[in-house]
Amino acid sequence: MGRHSAWQEVYSIDESFIGLRGTVPELIATGKRIREDVLRCTGIPVRVGIARSKTLTKLASRGAKADLSLGGVCHLGSYAPDHLDRIMDGTHVTDLWGIASRTGKRLAAMNIHTAKDLRDAEAKWIRKKFSVVMERTVHELRGIPCLPVEDEPPAHQDQLIFSRSFSQPVTTPAQMRQVLSIYAQRASTRLRDRGLVVPVVSAWAATSRFKKGEHHSQQFMFEELIDHLDGDYVQH
Incomplete structure (x- = not known):
């Protein structure tokens, strides 16, 4: 999913938020x-909800599951205001x-x-009556985003992982070098931003576990590192 947007928040093992811009037809x-990319790379069908806030996006995702005619993609912006009112009144x-x-x-007691x-x-x-968190939910339901996409999760001081799925199969050493070069640059940027130094760097790649055929994986460890003058990390 990350290749579709510069802003991505991995919320859980099976859920992610990304930031997008465009018209309703473009976003759909x-x-x-x-959906096609995730299915091709993992073999897992997913649903996509699109809206102006995270809370509404979760609601749109429910709609994508409930209405099979949507083909797994629901954009709340495609509904007229009175239709959206009916959806929310039924939730x-x-x-x-x-x-x-x-x-x-507690809310029910307040009608x-x-x-x-x-x-x-x-x-x-x-x-x-509740908290600022609940107040944000009210605003989010009105389409006012209060919860930004957090594309930088809290740093773990003992490790930093930059992991992505390949959009297309990588079948040659040249392709793998290009991909690893890009990922290494992005990981280095995060290290610099967090002021971290690492003694070990590892690179790991594997074929999809969800596709038929043999599964292959390989990992390499680089333990002899120095702190370069410009802040990058290189191997001796």
């Missing part, structure tokens, strides 16, 4: 390409991202049962 077409508040059943019971109810609630009042 991009969503379809993402229970506990089906929203980050709202657990306990919070749902807030659906995503539409929460969206239309007074944001400052919600903050007073």
